[in-house]
Ligand SMILES: *[C@@H]1O[C@H](CO)[C@@H](O)[C@H](O)[C@H]1NC(C)=O
Ligand SMILES: *[C@@H]1O[C@H](CO)[C@@H](O)[C@H](O)[C@H]1NC(C)=O
């Protein structure tokens with residue numbers, strides 16, 4: 001057993017890499033074209049008469065038009081993003097465009113000037129409070145909160161217009177989702193497309209411009225409009241959109257073991273600088289549910305693991321970074337973002353996902369870290385050598401994590417799972433039954449798909465578009481989980 005090990009998520013990474021390749025050869029990919037169109041609209045400024053519903057109409061660093069098409073009202077969603085919405089949608093509206101208030105930490109200068117009138121209108125329930133935990137459950141304002149929904153890595157990264165992102169989040173919300181997991185990283189060595197962290201040799205700069213964090217601002221505001229909470233990962237094990245190996249290579253040179261990322265003080269300091277920039281920008285943002293240290297951290301990467309890397313390497317790192325995040329952000333939950341590998345190789349006949357210690361993730365050990373609020377696991381039976389028994393193997397994988405969840409008394413979510421075959425419409429309901437009956441806290445499918453003005457969002461075979469039969473399963477499952485939890 002374990003002779004042929006398919007690494008997780010290969011398909012999704014193939015598409016990521018395709019996107020990166022467009023960057024490297026400086027072709028204009030379709031996504032970059034979206035981005036250029038988006039910028040053209042953004043910078044058209046005074047050429048535009050008024051902003052349509054859902055469009056941006058202000059915010060720090062924004063230089064475009066500020067007047068909404070009637071009857072929509074320019075509404076302050078956060079310092080960085082004002083949006084044209086129906087009257088009464090928010091807590092404050094922009095009353096004029098003739099006086100200046102520099103109301104943010106941004107260093108950008110604004111050619112359009114705004115004044116903010118904050119009213120005492122209470123925010124809607126979807127906009128209030130931070131998601132917290134209570135035992136193995138999540139709560140919101142003291143009531144049960146069900147984490148169910150989808151992953152969507154693409155909205156902030158592929159340069160979609162704010163209108164298209166709103167459509168994508170509307171599709172996700174209509175599936176019954178409460179929560180979306182997305183990515184807040186893109187390490188680049190030359191500035192192309194949407195990027196967050198630009199490296200020049202060993203010097204990294206956080207991009208706070210319109211093609212950087214302002215894209216994330218818009219995305220977060222859009223999630224809030226649709227009543228969705230975001231789980232946001234801060235770097236990637238994989239090389240898609242840069243990831244850990246970029247830090248190590250830029251700071252220390254090529255050829256270091258992948259796990260140098262977790263142990264080298266210079267690399268840790270640079271990563272913490274990035275984490276601080278993101279986390280402190282959104283520290284008061286209720287639409288953010290949780291920060292994740294990385295997508296799928298493990299010992300091996302583009303370069304092999306060092307001989308000493310084991311699960312202690314990553315749990316030590318995770319304890320350190322999560323404590324750091326808690327020191328600058330007391331509002332949000334923190335998790336690792338790992339695949340939840342279990343350290344029980346012998347008992348499971350060396351089945352790959354149970355070789356946690358070798359891979360570098362010991363799920364049960366990590367659940368004991370006090371500065372981590374919940375646990376995560378991923379599930380790709382077809383990529384992990386279990387295409388012949390994906391129902392029964394998946395049910396066991398869910399049950400094993402639910403057992404550890406109960407002994408750790410913290411929430412656990414199956415935060416990625418997916419199949420590319422049409423058999424998923426019969427297999428997902430089996431897994432959902434196990435999620436519900438095992439008491440597992442929640443789950444997020446890999447991943448959401450939408451048809452936008454530019455066509456389909458990335459389609460790697462896992463995506464569920466609103467017209468897919470599996471979309472109805474998502475709706476039914478979300479309703480069933482909420483009914484189990486007594487949440488609305
Ligand atoms: C606003 O910011 C600009 C650019 O940073 C600066 O020149 C100006 O003095 C600021 N105005 C106020 C009122 O702080
Ligand atoms: C990169 O850094 C070098 C050395 O500090 C500097 O000369 C160069 O202008 C920088 N390049 C960019 C694009 O900022």
Ligand SMILES: *[C@@H]1O[C@H](CO)[C@@H](O)[C@H](O)[C@H]1NC(C)=O
Nearest residue numbers: 007237238239296298301302
């Ligand atoms: C981590 O990412 C690298 C690519 O950078 C990949 O080769 C490796 O399989 C990944 N490991 C896991 C367990 O996800």
Ligand SMILES: *[C@@H]1O[C@H](CO)[C@@H](O)[C@H](O)[C@H]1NC(C)=O
Nearest residue numbers: 079105280281282283284285
């Ligand atoms: C977050 O809220 C706290 C308390 O109200 C305030 O002191 C802090 O300046 C706020 N930070 C940001 C980035 O808005």
Ligand SMILES: *[C@@H]1O[C@H](CO)[C@@H](O)[C@H](O)[C@H]1NC(C)=O
Nearest residue numbers: 308309310311312313357362
């Ligand atoms: C990992 O390796 C270190 C020595 O390099 C050792 O002290 C530690 O106990 C190991 N952890 C596990 C879980 O085996």
Ligand SMILES: *[C@@H]1O[C@H](CO)[C@@H](O)[C@H](O)[C@H]1NC(C)=O
Nearest residue numbers: 265268269319320321323324
């Ligand atoms: C994290 O590691 C740094 C050194 O890299 C150390 O200075 C700091 O005290 C550690 N913090 C925690 C909470 O372990």
